[in-house]
Amino acid sequence: MAPNPHIKKACNAMKILGIQQAKVRPVLRKLRKTYDDNWDFIEDDNYSVLIEAILAPDDVQAIESKKEEKKETEDVAMNREKKKAREQAQLAVKDQEDDIEEDEAPLKRRFRGKRERGCDNNTSLSSTSKTPNKEDPKPQEEDEDGETTELPPLKRYFRRTGERGSATTVHNKASPSFSSAMSVEPKERPPVILLPAAPVVAENDSYAGALIIVDDEPFTDHKPMIPENCSARALEMRKSNMYVKKRDGETDVTHTLNDSTSKTASGMVKAGGESGAPAISNELVVVPESEISAHGWRAFSNTKDITVGTENIEIPWVNEVNGEVPSRFRYISQSVAFRDAAVKSSVSSFSDDLCCFSCIGDCLVSSATPCSCTIAYRVDGVLTEDFLEARISEARDQRKHDFHFCRECPLEKAKNEETLEPCKGHIKRKAIKECWITCGCDKICGNRLVQKGIHNKLEVFCTPNGKGWGLRTLERLPQGAFVCEYIGEILTIPELYQRSMKGESICPVMLDALWGSDESLEDNQSLCLDGTRYGNISRFLNHRCLDANLIEIPVHVETPDQHYYHLAFFTTRVIEAMEELTWDYGVDFNDEDCLMKPFDCVCGSRFCRNIKRSKKAKKVMNRA
Numbered sequence: 001m002a003p004n005p006h007i008k009k010a011c012n013a014m015k016i017l018g019i020q021q022a023k024v025r026p027v028l029r030k031l032r033k034t035y036d037d038n039w040d041f042i043e044d045d046n047y048s049v050l051i052e053a054i055l056a057p058d059d060v061q062a063i064e065s066k067k068e069e070k071k072e073t074e075d076v077a078m079n080r081e082k083k084k085a086r087e088q089a090q091l092a093v094k095d096q097e098d099d100i101e102e103d104e105a106p107l108k109r110r111f112r113g114k115r116e117r118g119c120d121n122n123t124s125l126s127s128t129s130k131t132p133n134k135e136d137p138k139p140q141e142e143d144e145d146g147e148t149t150e151l152p153p154l155k156r157y158f159r160r161t162g163e164r165g166s167a168t169t170v171h172n173k174a175s176p177s178f179s180s181a182m183s184v185e186p187k188e189r190p191p192v193i194l195l196p197a198a199p200v201v202a203e204n205d206s207y208a209g210a211l212i213i214v215d216d217e218p219f220t221d222h223k224p225m226i227p228e229n230c231s232a233r234a235l236e237m238r239k240s241n242m243y244v245k246k247r248d249g250e251t252d253v254t255h256t257l258n259d260s261t262s263k264t265a266s267g268m269v270k271a272g273g274e275s276g277a278p279a280i281s282n283e284l285v286v287v288p289e290s291e292i293s294a295h296g297w298r299a300f301s302n303t304k305d306i307t308v309g310t311e312n313i314e315i316p317w318v319n320e321v322n323g324e325v326p327s328r329f330r331y332i333s334q335s336v337a338f339r340d341a342a343v344k345s346s347v348s349s350f351s352d353d354l355c356c357f358s359c360i361g362d363c364l365v366s367s368a369t370p371c372s373c374t375i376a377y378r379v380d381g382v383l384t385e386d387f388l389e390a391r392i393s394e395a396r397d398q399r400k401h402d403f404h405f406c407r408e409c410p411l412e413k414a415k416n417e418e419t420l421e422p423c424k425g426h427i428k429r430k431a432i433k434e435c436w437i438t439c440g441c442d443k444i445c446g447n448r449l450v451q452k453g454i455h456n457k458l459e460v461f462c463t464p465n466g467k468g469w470g471l472r473t474l475e476r477l478p479q480g481a482f483v484c485e486y487i488g489e490i491l492t493i494p495e496l497y498q499r500s501m502k503g504e505s506i507c508p509v510m511l512d513a514l515w516g517s518d519e520s521l522e523d524n525q526s527l528c529l530d531g532t533r534y535g536n537i538s539r540f541l542n543h544r545c546l547d548a549n550l551i552e553i554p555v556h557v558e559t560p561d562q563h564y565y566h567l568a569f570f571t572t573r574v575i576e577a578m579e580e581l582t583w584d585y586g587v588d589f590n591d592e593d594c595l596m597k598p599f600d601c602v603c604g605s606r607f608c609r610n611i612k613r614s615k616k617a618k619k620v621m622n623r624a
């Protein structure tokens, strides 16, 4: 029988608190009986019922009535028992902490790829993933016991007195044991922030669940994080997660977990409940505040919309696997040139033959003049079957690959080696040309699809099989549908190499569809996109060898200059709701020169290129 995912989730949550599975399971069994298998109750409020029941196992019945009581008086702060339970749990964590070798700053850990632990999988294509059994391409199954050697996330982020690294202070009057476990008193206290590992989603509010400690910084800097029009409901929902520390005139006023009102000097935010005792969050992460921008904050805390309002629709993120949050990046919905890239978008550079000057209305439906731009879209907003099939077969069938070869390949030149290696070739790709403002048609024209942006319901989620974060659709998508564009910084190839040389994480996609067709490609014309620092949801798309459900197609919109184009992802087949979206990065897992840091592919495709196969199997694959 398949393991019950709720049980696994509960055990994982308890493991984070240092409570072993053996203790959890029997109590869970009791609770399930008591609650008629209603997991909502058990999972509510970060398993508070379960924690209580574990620490007072004979009291399940009492807990139930307590729970009801709590429901009635929604804002009454957590009762003593619960607080005690949490303190004890924190203490347990603290005790285990002694074994941990602390050798790097907590923030680094948070942002660095930690594929082994699930989702802290820095988006960069250059991080290393969990090493799977290369002989077994199957995505790694969730394995309860398989994680026993790993450190629970909570432990990793807590520091203790006297430890190295950036010192942090967390005052916690409500929970002395917790406080003492975390207090470090350096000569100069740097500002710190507590991140809730699993932020709360607030309904009808764009801000949710962040927890702030502002120290020695004007509070106004953090204003965007706590909108003044924040709803009472949102405040309530966050009360268990938000604490504000503020320098109030000459006095350093610390509003702590135990304060009756956590109120800023300006009176802007009241984080405490009516009872005056905000609950302690059991999944706090201490990070130096100095390294988190206000924008970064929004990205972390807003589970409801990772795009921070920049897209047509909200795109939530969820983590049902562990307590990690997505790595820091700035969300942008349009690519931006980093520095040297020659990207020219001017109306004057469009000659009449580059646009459908004489079209009227919608180019896809008006038949008076055949539109010179349209080649790919159908009136129902998807790619024509012929166009899509041709692109898929070009991409997947190596025999149909048509290559351009550069005289001096930008990729080879950027290596700065003594001898210039010959170009390895760039696949010729047919591009879509969309109508633009220079065309005669209307804005509603069906040949303006990619430029209108994302319109499907998508979600960023933590994959359960070691790939880190991924992107999935929340609705059924037809074949040939536009999903999203690869957005990032537009870099020249020399700029990309500079980043790579510095050891920076990079997540590049080459815009090389026309390299080699142009005899004299200048340095500032050989371009790529890097979504690491600035990017959109496409930075969460994971790789799948060959039979991915998305394909990337070049799209020209506002730049007749062919060196820069948009790279848009379309569905290769019907995709059901909740399916992960993937594309074939085109990585050669044997290429040691590859700019992208290698990862061990767990795509699960039977065509996976990262598996050592017998010659016979390879032949079969090539024939497929």
Ligand SMILES: C[S@@+](CC[C@H](N)C(=O)[O-])C[C@H]1O[C@@H](n2cnc3c(N)ncnc32)[C@H](O)[C@@H]1O
Pocket (backbone or CB within 6 Å): 119, 120, 121, 122, 123, 124, 125, 126, 127, 128, 129, 466, 467, 468, 469, 470, 507, 538, 539, 540, 541, 542, 543, 544, 599, 600, 601, 602, 603
């Ligand atoms: C563009 S990012 C994709 C998002 C990423 N999973 C994250 O958590 O931010 C690319 C990185 O994801 C991981 N990844 C993507 N596809 C993978 C696969 N098929 N198998 C293992 N890791 C994968 C690799 O670490 C890769 O460097």
